[in-house]
Amino acid sequence: MVKLGYIMEKKYFIVTYGCQMNVHESEKIAGILKEMGYSAAESENEADIIVFNTCCIRENAENHAFGNIGALKKRKRENPDLLICVGGCMMQEKDMPSVLRKKFPFVDVVFGTHNLYELPALIERRLSSKKRGVVSVLENEGGIVEGREPVRTSFPNAWVNINYGCNNFCTYCIVPYVRGRERSRRPEYILDEVKRLVEQGYKEITLLGQNVNSYGNDSGLMGFPELLDRVASVEGNFRLRFMTSHPKDFNEELVRIIAKHDKICNLIHLPVQSGSDRVLQRMNRRYTSGEYLEKVKMLRRIIPDAEITSDIIVGFPGETEEDFEETMRLVHEVNFASAFTFVYSKRKGTKAAEMPDQVPEEVQKERIMRLIELVNSQTREKSEKYVGKVVEILCEDFDAKKGYYLGRDVYGRMGYFKSEENKIGQFVKLKITEASGISLYGEEV
């Protein structure tokens, strides 16, 4: 690791867009900058180096990033020593680094998702040369770098990558193009990391991968059910979650491991995306709605109190009213604990962006409103059943504006309560007095 003596006492600020994978990657970037001698800045204004960790899943996130990078132009002119670095998924898109350099020539370092750990060398190159703008984005994923400590920012929750990349090529998704093919970490590194986190007092660990179920397919060392079994066998008082599961690979062997361990939360995130077989096929999801429902039944047969959350896309190219009705029927039948609902948006470079029959925006909007209403009513109904019951939450934060401590139960519901003592990092039992949407309010018992 390059340590630059003359930047001691300087501060970093990281702006993160996108998913949990990116949030955790920003923790790794923070770890790299800390090793270089930087400390965390409270705000962008007091930072000496600003890193944008971008996302390209939706056009919105891209526009947002462009807007925020552009807003630094004046500050960079006033303070040429301010370092501006841009990394993340967006930089892996074809031609994007040159588009960015053209739009914002004041950016100092551009890097990709495959060479995060080169950041110190790239910063050094930028600092030691007069030439503005160092760009290094690798097309191929390369090996997995181990042994670097992230600066974790979500205590008592911790995120642990188990695999990277994706081989599935859903037709709407850019991830396989920007994150590369599946690569699994060796199980011993994952287990060591989890043991260390438990020793450090972390109480909730989430195993992360674009498709956790295909863990080990590339290395042949161990499959996901066995890995989950071993992680859940680590001693200590902690909860275990994982995401994301691809329905085509979600199987009984895995469910039996979930049932075997109390530590593994009985909340499964299983993105269905659509209830129409025609649309699922066009999405290249490689399961039918019938197969999805069979897996839901199998899960509930083995773990009767299991809850399911999902991702659903509305207005995929070619989606007819009938297709959408099938999605509504499936949502009725599964009765999700909650679901992230999205209006389909074109991603350049994906197959779906080239498909004919793009659904008009007004139709998409009308459909998503109906879907949101249905999902919200399911969530509300489930929340109301909590009133009068005692639930255990893991306290993770304090909302200073509202004056409430908050944390989630095993099913991901946010519980709010008042306390004179700092409860962050503790399991707290709450008697629920009120439910509002996915939020619960209660008193400590």
Ligand code: SF4
């Ligand atoms: S499984 Fe599909 S949606 Fe998920 S990351 Fe891979 S290609 Fe994208």
